[in-house]
Amino acid sequence: MSCFSVFLTFKIKHFLALVTLLSLALLILNLTSFRRFSSEINAVEFDVQIPTILWWTPFTGENGVLKNCDLGDDFQASCFFTNERKLYQQTKALLFYGSSFNAWELPPRNPKRKRPLWALLHEESPRNTALLQHESALSLFNFSATFSRHSDLPLTLQHLTSLEDLVGHEFLQSWQSKVQFQKKEGLAPVVFIQSDCDTSTDRDSYVRELMKYVKVDSYGSCLQNKMLPESIRDPMSALHSDEFWRFQSKYKFSIAFENGECLDYITEKLWRPLVIGSVPIYYGSPTFQDWLPFKNSTIDVRDYKSPKELAEFILMLDSDEERYNQFLEHKRQSPERFSSELLLHMLAERKWSVGEKLWNNFETKSLVEVFECYVCQRVHENLKEGESVVKLNHYECPPPVSALTKTTLNNSFWFEQWHQGQFEAQLVKELVETGKVVTQDEFYEIVGQRMVAKRKKKK
Incomplete structure (x- = not known):
């Protein structure tokens, strides 16, 4: 065997050994992370002082993290945030992102258990979530962070840095x-x-x-x-x-x-x-x-x-x-x-920052972090059911009007969507209250039937 072949064989063996060591290191790291996550879950399960708050519509990408919240006003507390739905039964509050809210994918109802508090985060207009323009759906939530000044956490100035x-x-x-x-x-x-x-x-x-x-x-x-x-x-x-x-x-x-x-x-x-x-x-x-x-x-x-x-x-x-x-x-x-x-x-x-103030200062909080901590604070206050309910003025959007003619766009897609949202909102409220489960197709079939029945009744 030539010297070059010996050298090449040595290099390949050395490389394979290095790859094996790296793979082992990654495995250990993953196991450590899993154990850390599991231990956090176990700690939360047995520590009633640390409420679990679940992102029902996954938004932050965090499977599980224990956060210490300090929003001033002499409030300091901890909550465990997760997007793992398997922890639903021990959850004290559910977080929803408006654009990802699916009426056919609602949390299950448990008659033997008090319903968790619901909190809505939505900085956008409701053009793609028409049901949130109507009080039947909004009243299901206990807290909101929306563009309205009347929201529990107003996001009106989200596009203004300072x-x-x-x-x-x-x-x-x-x-x-x-x-x-x-x-x-x-x-x-x-x-x-x-x-x-x-x-x-x-x-x-x-x-x-x-x-x-x-x-x-x-x-x-x-x-x-x-x-x-x-x-x-x-x-x-x-x-x-x-x-x-x-x-x-x-x-x-x-x-x-x-x-x-x-x-x-x-x-x-x-x-x-x-x-x-x-x-x-x-x-x-x-x-x-x-x-x-x-x-x-x-x-x-x-x-x-x-x-x-x-x-x-x-x-x-x-x-x-x-x-x-x-x-x-x-x-x-x-x-x-x-x-x-x-x-x-x-x-x-404002307790949160946007733009350069957020990117250039690790000590500042994003609006999502402040929203999470706001809900954490309210959970620690042990609110009773019905004590806090989101109202229409948290998300008030009238029927669409043309800027040119100043008249309602009755025959437009946007008006049809706004109108349909009324029926969707009412159905969502019924599904939450009864615990009935429907598929996406079934949901829209029921909505369509009710809209047709309403038109026939008017005639």
């Missing part, structure tokens, strides 16, 4: 700069950047009409007439980048239409223009003005009879530097001067 962002000048362009962008780069006074072209506010119909009277640069998939620079063309990676924000800040006005009209449902569509200094042309939450730094920080679409009338106002501001800059008053004032006490109070009381 007050400092509202007054900051990092992205702010002067009036003179914006005028030059219009002249040299051929920019329109108004920008529209959307890729969701079918919304319950009939957004595109309004913007299409507005474009007849004022120049609008439309990027994204909806009513597109311009292409974004290639470096920020991918919305998933670019939407929150500094480059994207600087690009949008060149425009005097930004169309900011929400996907829905739920009370207090306010997203980055409003906050981003306010932060970068592009005046929002806003349509969405009927209560949005309660949260503005100043009442004239935005142009409210509802104040104008038609897109034509709105366009006339935009064109007037486009040529009037003094009046335009009045809409950027928040960039010239300190937060203490803001007119919205609600905005100041909610940010001061």
Whole structure:
């Protein structure tokens, strides 16, 4: 055998031995983790002082973790959080994520056992979970963390990092700069950047009409007439980048239409223009003005009879530097001067962080962590059944209305979904109360039958 063959044989044996050692190490590590998880479960099972809280709709990816909660207010306690449904019988509270709530996959009813407390987390609008727009379903929950100010843990400001962002000048362009962008780069006074072209506010119909009277640069998939620079063309990676924000800040006005009209449902569509200094042309939450730094920080679409009338106002501001800059008053004032006490109070009381404040500081908590600890606190308070119930104002979304015609979209998919949600919500409540189990197909079959019966009764 040649020296090379001997050397190669030695190397292969050495490599195989190393692989074996690594495999053994991983096995030991997995066994250790399993034993740690098992010991935590056993510890919880025999320690009634540590309640078990189950994510019925798995959300955090944690099979089991013991958390020490400290939310201030002299509250400190521990709870065991898990997504293992096999621990359901010892669970004190169930956590649900709204978008993952399935009416045909409900927790089993045990007549001999008090029903665990239910808590709902949903930062989104209910466009994909229509039943949550109705009180029959909401009343099944004891606590909520939603976009509403009336929620137990309000998430209204989830898209606003801080007050400092509202007054900051990092992205702010002067009036003179914006005028030059219009002249040299051929920019329109108004920008529209959307890729969701079918919304319950009939957004595109309004913007299409507005474009007849004022120049609008439309990027994204909806009513597109311009292409974004290639470096920020991918919305998933670019939407929150500094480059994207600087690009949008060149425009005097930004169309900011929400996907829905739920009370207090306010997203980055409003906050981003306010932060970068592009005046929002806003349509969405009927209560949005309660949260503005100043009442004239935005142009409210509802104040104008038609897109034509709105366009006339935009064109007037486009040529009037003094009046335009009045809409950027928040960039010239300190937060203490803001007119919205609600905005100041909610940010001061917020125990969770978002954006860079969360990413760059390991000591801050996410809204999910604070939600878990809030429920942990309420469990330790030994609430009695019915003592806390989620009400409609925790998630208030009226039937869909067209921004253009200002009438209910009776014949639209969105209205049909909202209407169907009423029947779904009632059926879910019945299933929880009776313990009856149905499949997905059976659930929608029952809902369909009831909707047909209701229509026949009306005739």
